Amino acid sequence: MSRTSEGLTRRTWLAASAALPAATAVASGATAAPASILPSPASSLGGTQFPDIQGTYLDAGSVHPFSVGAREAVKRYLDSRAMNGRPEGYEFGPLRQSVLARFAALINATPGEVAYVQSTSAGEQMAVTALGLPETGGRIVTDALHFFGSFHLYNELERAGMEVVILPIRDGRILMSDMEAAVNDRTRLVAVSAISTVNGFQHDLKAVCDLAHAHGARVYVDAVHAVGSTPIDVRATGVDLLATSSYKWLMGDMGLGFIYARADLIPHLKRPQAGYQQVAAFASHAYPYDPPGDRPFVTRARDDATGLFAMGTFSNTGVAHLDWSLDYIQGLGVEAIQAWRQPIIERARRELPRLGFEPMTPEDSTGPLIAFAYKDARQTFGERLKRAGVQVTLGAHRLRVSASVFNTPADIDRLLEALA
Template sequence: MTSAMAPLAARLSASPTDTALPNKAAFFPAGITYLDSGSTHPVSTGARAEIDRYLRHRALDPAERDYKLDEDGVRAKFATLVGADVDEIAFTQSTTMGEQLVLAALGLPEPGAHIVTDTLHFFGSFPLYEELTRLGCKVTWLRPKDGRIPIEDIERAVTPNTRLVAVSAVSTFNGFEHDLARITRIAHAHGALVYADIVHAAGCIPIDLHASGVDFAACASYKWLMGDFGLGFLYARRDRLAALKRTQEGYYGISEFQSHAYPLDPPGDTVADYAFAPTAMGHFAYGTYSHMGVAALTWSLDYILTTGVARIQAHAQQLVGHLKQELPRLGYKLATPAEARSPMVTCIYPGARKTLKPRLDAAGIEMTVSDNRFRASVSVFNDMSDIDRLLTALGRA
C-alpha cells in the first residue's frame, strides 16, 4: 500500500465508535466548505465502505459471497432512533411517497374532507394539497407569524369534521419546529389524525414518535440519516393499521404465501393462498427498494445512534447559534426563529441567487441559495472555521 493510499484506507475502516465532533475524518475531503446537508448529506467513508461491500457481493466477488443485507436491522435501528417499534416501520421510496401512501390509506381525496396544514410544510407538498382541494377536500392553510405557526392557530383551525393535520416536524424553509405532542392532543380531541414529515428531524434532533402521539410519519434517508436517494421510512401507529384502506398489494408485505399454480403445488381453489402481515410493512410495502440505501444506513444509523442525536444537535447548535448572532449584525434578516433547535439558518435576501451565489462560489462554499433567500445547514463534520468562512464570504448585506 502506498503512503498516499494509507489515509484513505484508514478512513474507510473507521468505526462508528469514532464519535468525537466535529468528525471530518469520517467524510472524504471535498475541497469545499459544505453547508448544505439539509439538502443532501455527504456520504461518509464508512457508508461508502458498506456500499462497496454490497456492490462486490452483487458483482459475485468471492470475498463477499457471505455478505447479507440487513434490512430488518436497519428498520430496527431507525425505529430506535425515532422512538417507535420496528413493526410500525415500513420502507418507502421517499418522504413524498410516504405522505401520499398515508393520504390514500385514509381514503383521501374525499369530497368535504377537512385537512389542516401550513405553508411551513414541505413546499413539494403544496401541489398535493392544492390538488386535494380541486378534488373536493377542504384544505385550511395556516400562515406563519414571525417564522412560526402559533399553536393557537392550529387550535382554531381544527374542528370536529377535520380528518387530518399534516405538518413538517421541522420546516425545510426555516427550521421552525412544531410541538407535535400538542398538535396531536388538539387533533385527537376532535377525532382527527396527524401526519408528520420528519425528514428534517430524524437524525439531527431528538424525536420520540410514541411520546408525541402522532399517527403517521415519513422521511427519506439522504439528509440527516446520512444515507442515499431512493430509500426512506414510513411510520404508522400499530393501532391505526386495522382501520386503513388497503390501496396496494405488495409482495414484500406478505407474511404467508402458498401457490397453487405450478407443478407439484398443493391443490387449491385459487391460484394462491396468502396473508398480509399486520404491520406497517404488511400494509404499505410494495416491492423492492434501494439495497444500496440499506447498505449505507447499516453504517450511518450505527454512527448516529452511537454518537447520540443530542450530541449531534448540541454540536450543530454551537455553529448555527453563531450564525444567528452574526448574520443580523451584517445586516441579514433571519427567517429562522431564535429558539429553533434545528441545524439550519435561513435568511431572506432579495436577489440572493444573483448577488450572493457568485461570492459563495468564489469562496468554495456550497449551500442552498434561492432567488430571495439562503439557507446554511450544518452537520457533524462542520466546525467554526466553516461558519467564519461563510460570514467572511457573505460580507455586509
C-alpha cells in the same frame, strides 16, 4: 416559548453546548458502538469520517455528504453482488430487517410500525391514501412552513373535494392559536413538518397531536429534517403517521425512506396499494405438482406496517449505506450531534444580520437549519459564494445554512468572508 418535540428549549441546548469538548466527550462514551465509528480527536464531531469535502459545505440539509464508513459498507454490498463469492458472513436479508429495526429505535417505535418506502413524499402520499382521503371528505389542516413540494398533493386533494386550510406564517412560526381555530370536528388530517425545510421552525408535536386527537383527526409528520439531527419520540408525542428519507440527516442516499404508522392505528388504515413485499403467506395451485385448490393463488398480507405500505424492490445500496450510518448516528448520540451543532447555528444567527440578512428562524429553534431573507439573494451572492467554495442553500430571496457533524464555527467565518 415554542419547544421541540421533546420539550427541550434552545436555552437548554445553549447550556449543553457551552463547551464543545464536552459534546465530543458525551458522544465518545454514549454507546457500545464499534470503536471504528466513534469520533477521533479532530476539529469536528465527525472526526475523520468526512475528509473529502471540498471548500466549506453548509448545506447538509439539502444532501448530506457520504462518510468513509458508509462508502466502505456500500462497497462490501457491491462486492457481494459481483457473483465471485460473498464476503464471509455477509447475509443481506437479515441486514434489511436490522436496518429497519435500528431506524425504529431511533424514533422510539417498534419494527412492526415502520416500513421501507421510496421517499418522504411517497410516504406522505401513502399516509393520505391510507386514511381514506379524499373519499371520506372533510378538512385537511396544514401550514405554509410544511414542505413546499407537498402543496401540489394538497391542491389535488382540494380539487377532489377536500377542504384544505393552509395556516399562515407569523414571525417565522406557526401559531398554535391559529391551529386551534382551524382544527374542528370535520378535520380528518393535520399535516406538518417536525422541522420546517423553509426556516427550521419546530412544531410542538405533542400539542399538535393532542389538539387533533381531541377532534378525531390524525396527524402526519414530515420528519426528514428531524430524524438523525434532533431527538424525536413518536410515543411521547402521539404522532399517528410519519415519513422521512435517508439522504439528509440519516447520512444515506436518495431512493430510500421510511414510513411509520402507530401500531393501534394500522388495523384501521386502508392499504394504499398492493405489493409483493407485503405478503406473509403465498400458496400456488396453478403450477406442475401443486396441490389442488379452489383458486390458482392464495395470498395473505402481513399485519404490520410492512404489510400495509411496502411495495416491490427498493434500494439495497441504500440499506447498506444506512447499515453503517445508523450505527454512526447512534454512536455519536443525537443529543450530542445537536449540542455540537448549536454554536454553529448561533454564530450564523448572530453574525448574518450585520450584513443585512433578515432572520427567518425563531430564536428558540434547536434544529439543524437557520434561514435568512435577502432580496435577490441568489442573484447577488450566487457567483460570489461559488468562487469562494462555500455552499449553502440559496433561493431567489433566501439563504439557508445547515450544519452537521463535520462543520465548526469557523465555517461560518468563511461564509461571512464570502458574503462580505
